[in-house]
Amino acid sequence: MANDTVTKTDIKVIVFQLKDEEYALEVDYIQSIERMQPVTRIPSTSPFVTGVMNLRGVITPIINLRKRFGIEEKEYDEATRILVISKDHLELGFIVDGANDVIDIPIEKIEPSPEVIGGVETDYIRGVIKLEKRLFTLLNLDKIVQ
Template sequence: MSVESAVGNELKVIVFQLKDEEYAIEVEYIQSIERMQPVTRIPRTFHFITGVMNLRGVITPIIDLRKRFGIEPKKSDDATRILVISKDDIEIGFIVDGANDVIDIPIEKIEPTPEVVGGVEADYLRGVVKLENRLFTLLNIDKVIANVDILSKEK
């Protein structure tokens, strides 16, 4: 398991929500956390790409993580956020139900992803973390954004 954003024996992550579950992404990938804003739809794209938005002069594709993971859609509300991710010179926004907090995870608390995970394909996950009374899933950013071509159509 890669621990590129680990400092010492901890990994710094931002925790966010989709439906009733908590997920985490390493903070090194997070450019910013934005309130929901208007998104321009792009025809003939993947079903989970909401469109693009102009974020400080950068045209950024926006992915609805609920749709990407096969979770039923939800209207945005005051808690909805866009996590702007930067990976390998690509900037992409993830629509999430809410962004909770930034925490440090001890590396030894990251467990392999169970083979059967409720709804979210195991490929998208890097591991599961149990901290006190919380359980959340660490996303595999490479897999979530893999093969996302804004002009391709998924069928």
């Protein structure tokens, strides 16, 4: 019974970097975190779809979150990661600048997103988390993958 209480009051998130900002996604959706790998381009896809890659035998679409959010692109480097996400039987990868932490967030720390967020459409945002001196944007996975 005590376990049920924990899951209702805390969510576990992975914190990752895009440009100078920290974002969070619920860890339940994260299958793995991979180093940047070759991606095969697919013609006639949305500009933010980088292509596909073969990940342990599964062909996985790869989305560049910088492009998806309208943030200027940068060269991939040693810190660049692919967050492999699984949601509703769909597996895809998000290219991010770096994956930082896995942390527990008390649900009461999630605040509604402000009306104006620089660079990221508010549709993509589930809320903002203030934790000590850090500020994270909690993303709405459903809207990102639409």
